[in-house]
Amino acid sequence: MSDTLSFDDGTELVFETPPWASWNLNIHRNGPGRDAAHAIDPETRRNIAIHERDCLYRRREVASRPGERLAEYRRLKLREIDVDGHGNVWLEFDAGERYSAKGVLTTLESSDRTWRRQTPRGIDGSGSTWRRWEDVRDRSAVPTPPSCAALTVGQVSGAGSRARMNDFLEGGPDGLVDHTLGSVHVWKAAFEATYQGETIAVLILSTPASPHADPNSEIVISRLACHPVRPQNTSSWFIARARDWARDHGYERLVAYAGVGGNDGTCYEAAGFELEESVWADGSGWTNRDGRRKVANGDRWRRSKWVYILD
DSSP states (O other): OEEEEEOTTSOEEEEEOOTTTTOEEEEEOOSTTOOEEEEEOTTTOOEEEEETTOEEEEEEEEEEETTEEEEEEEEEEEEEEEEOTTSOEEEEETTSOEEEHHHHHHHHTSSOOSEESSOOTTOOSOSSEEEEEEEOGGGOOSOOOSSGGGOEEEEEOSTTHHHHHHHHHTTOTTSOOOOTTOOOSOOSEEEEEEETTEEEEEEEEEOOSOTTSOTTTEEEEEEEEEOTTOOTTHHHHHHHHHHHHHHHTTOSEEEEEEOSTTOOSHHHHHTTOEEEEEEEEOOTTOBOTTSSSBTTTTOOEEEEEEEEEOO
16 A cells, blocks of 8 residues: 655655554563564454564675675574553564564565574574575566676656656665665766666766765766676676766766675776775765665765776
């Protein structure tokens, strides 16, 4: 269920209602350390429960390469079921993490891969955090291009173009596109690489945010996202096409930043960029796609600036 706001430029803002919004949540106090939370579907009366001291596995994707995602699994032990002053129920785990009880419980027995009870296949059970590469192509109907030569690059503009680019940046037709920074509001130029009518990658060029940069001579790659079915070297191949556009339009410098969402700048180095600056950052000022938390989650990471001189 969703509500949509439509704008004159073709942009659509969709407000999604969580599938579990109508579920009821009950707390059973069974004694110290054994309280339980129950999520109940009012239509089917389906009951999903979790008890304090139960262990769950939380999955998140931390990197990607053609056809695969690097999945991280963490084993978390439920320490306490807490109710805040507004009546919201939270699950507090021993790692100090806190999640909505409804969100976790209704995910446990759905097709969503974020939470699970069972030990993920192929994990030996030792330790508390594991990473492995997983093939995601069987989760998508998007055709797999045999090589970059099979891709067609075009500039995207006009009514509906922003909604089209942002749909891809927010997950694409199957939800498999993962770009930490998500959608974009304005740009100087936008490009997409397609195969058999399906978008495989998008690249956005924007005016530099720094007041010290000359917007007439410098342009920035503000978004670069690829579908997991992309061929090898799609990013560097795509950047070369955008570089030609920037040169033809009189720009002297093409700039890109790395360090967020597993992007270490390898594609920029492969495309001939030079590393101009590398500093420690903590995510302040940058938020993730839903705008509710910092992209780095409070961690420190290396933010690097890559530059290509257009001569």
